[in-house]
Amino acid sequence: MSSIRDVARLAGVSPATVSRVINGTANVSPERRDQVLRAISQTGFVPNEVARSLFKKSSKSIGLIIPNIRNPFFTQLAQVVDAVARQYGHHFLLCNVGTDLDEERTALQMLAALNTDGVVIASSNEEIQADLSRYKMPIVVIDALFETPDVNAYIYCDFYRGGQLAAQHLTECGCRSIVCIRGPQNLYSARARYQGYRDFCRAHGIQERVADCEYDFYSGLEAAERLLDRYPNTDGIIACNDLVAISIYKILHKRRISVPKQIQLIGFDDIALASVVSPELTTIHQPIREMGIQATKLILEPPIPPKSGQQHILPVSLVPRETTCWKKDA
């Protein structure tokens, strides 16, 4: 790779002048400009971003940390963050860290060490809090809420309301024995959804029925088997997310239990898959796109909010489809 010196030599100017024409950072006389441009295309010169970044202390990039690249919720989010970052002329760095706290820490450290201009983090470990307050780059926590105010913003949906809506919808659809498959209770997103369900039950004198599950396919398959054995007269299931709902459906289908006739089913997230799968999945919609846009803009568009943990809570909504028995005219 040729360097700025090579170009300068070929163009008969100083490296500073080459830098100026590349960056349009100062006026350069037309003739020299042309010489430089010619030299650049002759050598195929591409400025070394690393050197640039070292000086500028910014790499014109934004990082996104997610726990599972196999969950479409996160890839839809990633796609949006990527697209918005690009609009702002920034690169996008995706770190897929799983549920391991150390991996998450390492990713954060790497993004900091890379002079990333900010990071959006969808964490699956509340213990990451202490780390978050150590960095001075902008950090936006998405799809979660922690206690530390030392981040620039929290962006998440009204999970509690989502849990209520799901319980209410199933009840209105005639379910009398609803099981809530809760996500990992160490996560705010899962806790709040469950609490929404729980409070709805309490307010309406409904008996609580609970099963536990992770956020992925495989865990969903297991949870479904357990649930059916434990609560044989179930007629409604609230899944912790759409992936799990799809797994549940699979088990019901295998056991020849008709959905929604015998058991009604509702998911959470409204990932693209939810409406492509057959039958189409009734679910609680999260505005993934809006969350991604807001998070990215908060970091890339001044003024960047101070590290005081401001909260942006987005609304969720019910999307009735084919796995519940609602009346169109209701």
Added chain:
Amino acid sequence: MSSIRDVARLAGVSPATVSRVINGTANVSPERRDQVLRAISQTGFVPNEVARSLFKKSSKSIGLIIPNIRNPFFTQLAQVVDAVARQYGHHFLLCNVGTDLDEERTALQMLAALNTDGVVIASSNEEIQADLSRYKMPIVVIDALFETPDVNAYIYCDFYRGGQLAAQHLTECGCRSIVCIRGPQNLYSARARYQGYRDFCRAHGIQERVADCEYDFYSGLEAAERLLDRYPNTDGIIACNDLVAISIYKILHKRRISVPKQIQLIGFDDIALASVVSPELTTIHQPIREMGIQATKLILEPPIPPKSGQQHILPVSLVPRETTCWKKDA
């Protein structure tokens, strides 16, 4: 962020010594070592990767360029590349570039400018060839085959055989009117699969029936509608990938066409979803995991193959599941 100088000052040594203990690159006396270590933890010092990378001309990272982060085929691949890279102590940079040639070029340039140690590229543009030969970092093309020998390796599956297998399986399952939904014909992967189907038809005196489609959900929905109108007596469908197969199924389900009784269906890829969806999808398995591992190791594990375009062709296999009527004992 504190720098190596701060640590050195605090520890009462030179920056070189600090560097040596961080990297274990030379012996340092125990006392000084301890002082340095203490100073590091006191200051919370984290070495600046950018500076390191500038000097080393390597950023200990590997890039992956993919056309669509929403296609599980690519995220499964990404997960593997990420995992292997991590084992080798490298970072993983994912670039989601869509089908746009310019985006792809930009990503490549950025990865080069970032001193990436190599890139794995799953391109959707054969025109990218000229660019590939311009870089001297290792480049492995995955899931595609181009004409230029100026890359370190091509890794792809036996697409042609996959096309044949699909046609053969449907035929053996009793289909007499098979439609092949071809993927984008500017891609080798789609062309070769189609040719496998075509040659099978020719060899067996079967009439060819073709429809065109992109590799995503939405395109699959449209293709299904068109296909059913154009070939009303279809009894077998070969989809260009599993995502499209799932879309096709949806339309068939909506039109109350029974699968596999009235129409049998086979996908391509064998993404995780294929076996979670109901009914489970019969498909042609691609060894995604193995491809990802091979590609990553080719870059990270010496000896790195020369830029002579060696080809690694991996086998595909038929995975009969619930969308075709095969006999278990056959």
Added chain:
DNA sequence: CTGAAAGCGCTTACAG
């Protein structure tokens, strides 16, 4: 074993 020095490839005050 240790430090002073040079340099990775850029960019930006600072003079002129």
Added chain:
DNA sequence: CTGAAAGCGCTTACAG
């Protein structure tokens, strides 16, 4: 408008 110089934060010959 332009160039020489210093510096971004590291690492590694080179001496000692």
